[in-house]
Amino acid sequence: MKTRARIPVLLNTVVVVIYILLQWLEAPLPVLLFIVTVFPLSLVWMVIAILRFDDYKGPELKADEEWGYADKKPEQPGTF
Numbered sequence: 001m002k003t004r005a006r007i008p009v010l011l012n013t014v015v016v017v018i019y020i021l022l023q024w025l026e027a028p029l030p031v032l033l034f035i036v037t038v039f040p041l042s043l044v045w046m047v048i049a050i051l052r053f054d055d056y057k058g059p060e061l062k063a064d065e066e067w068g069y070a071d072k073k074p075e076q077p078g079t080f
Contacts, residue, residue: 004049004053005049005050005052005053005054007049008042008045008046008049008050009046009050011042011046012039012042012043012046015035015039015042016039018035019032019035019036019039022035
């Protein structure tokens with residue numbers, strides 16, 4: 001993962017940990033509501049950053065292929 005995509009992921013992780021700690025410490029309700037209200041916006045920012053700045057390292061599909069799982073070969077049986 002590139003640095004520009006890593007920052008929002010780490011920031012969202014820190015916000016979730018802080019929220020859990022504040023909830024455990026019985027923080028005031030307006031503080032918890034503020035975090036719950038702002039958090040979806042930071043999730044959208046994270047998704048956009050990952051889609052824009054991270055590179056896909058999987059195999060490219062050929063003309064007659066459909067999307068599938070990159071870790072399984074089509075002839076390999078398995079439960080999906």
